[in-house]
Amino acid sequence: QKEVEQNSGPLSVPEGAIASLNCTYSDRGSQSFFWYRQYSGKSPELIMSIYSNGDKEDGRFTAQLNKASQYVSLLIRDSQPSDSATYLCAVTLNNAGNMLTFGGGTRLMVKP
Amino acid sequence: DVKVTQSSRYLVKRTGEKVFLECVQDMDHENMFWYRQDPGLGLRLIYFSYDVKMKEKGDIPEGYSVSREKKERFSLILESASTNQTSMYLCASSGPGRGAFFGQGTRLTVV
Numbered sequence: 001q002k003e004v005e006q007n008s009g010p011l012s013v014p015e016g017a018i019a020s021l022n023c024t025y026s027d028r029g030s031q032s033f034f035w036y037r038q039y040s041g042k043s044p045e046l047i048m049s050i051y052s053n054g055d056k057e058d059g060r061f062t063a064q065l066n067k068a069s070q071y072v073s074l075l076i077r078d079s080q081p082s083d084s085a086t087y088l089c090a091v092t093l094n095n096a097g098n099m100l101t102f103g104g105g106t107r108l109m110v111k112p
Numbered sequence: 113d114v115k116v117t118q119s120s121r122y123l124v125k126r127t128g129e130k131v132f133l134e135c136v137q138d139m140d141h142e143n144m145f146w147y148r149q150d151p152g153l154g155l156r157l158i159y160f161s162y163d164v165k166m167k168e169k170g171d172i173p174e175g176y177s178v179s180r181e182k183k184e185r186f187s188l189i190l191e192s193a194s195t196n197q198t199s200m201y202l203c204a205s206s207g208p209g210r211g212a213f214f215g216q217g218t219r220l221t222v223v
């Protein structure tokens with residue numbers, strides 16, 4: 001079992017809809033959780049960080065963390081074609097200090 | 113803004129060559145990382161450094177070594193390049209417990 005898992009997609013949503021991206025992790029002691037956006041041919045870009053249970057909102061993005069279920073999600077409201085990218089979940093595992101482990105990413109396609 | 117700079121955007125090297133990939137960050141971050149990214153395999157950690165001269169192996173360290181003599185600089189070394197090391201190499205840096213910021217990437221082709 002991978003330490004950080006994501007559905008590879010593609011996840012296709014119409015413009016203006018809510019896109020919901022999910023990630024599960026295996027290490028119950030994980031401390032820090034991040035979402036990255038990666039456009040084709042570009043480097044990953046950090047878009048959200050979350051450290052405690054609950055929701056964290058930043059503009060059209062909301063990150064949700066449920067440590068009991070070992071689950072972190074990213075909601076994108078009012079999805080735009082420019083949101084079409086691969087979204088990577090990353091976790092700092094409890095037994096590895098500050099080492100970041102990434103999921104395989106979910107490809108999101110927002111159709112006009 | 114955090115800036116992480118990788119020395120080359122594209123590199124072509126011959127099998128058996130020793131290859132150096134350089135990375136510099138300007139945010140005084142303790143942590144620096146080298147990943148490689150291949151289609152269908154995602155981001156895989158090669159090495160991680162949490163302080164000068166300190167390093168930890170990641171998931172795929174075989175065939176690679178690293179050097180961190182100064183806090184801002186983290187080098188990845190391919191001791192004897194092979195064709196299966198053709199990949200996109202990404203350097204990143206972070207503060208304690210914080211998200212990492214990536215360089216622009218180096219696309220290495222070994223022929």
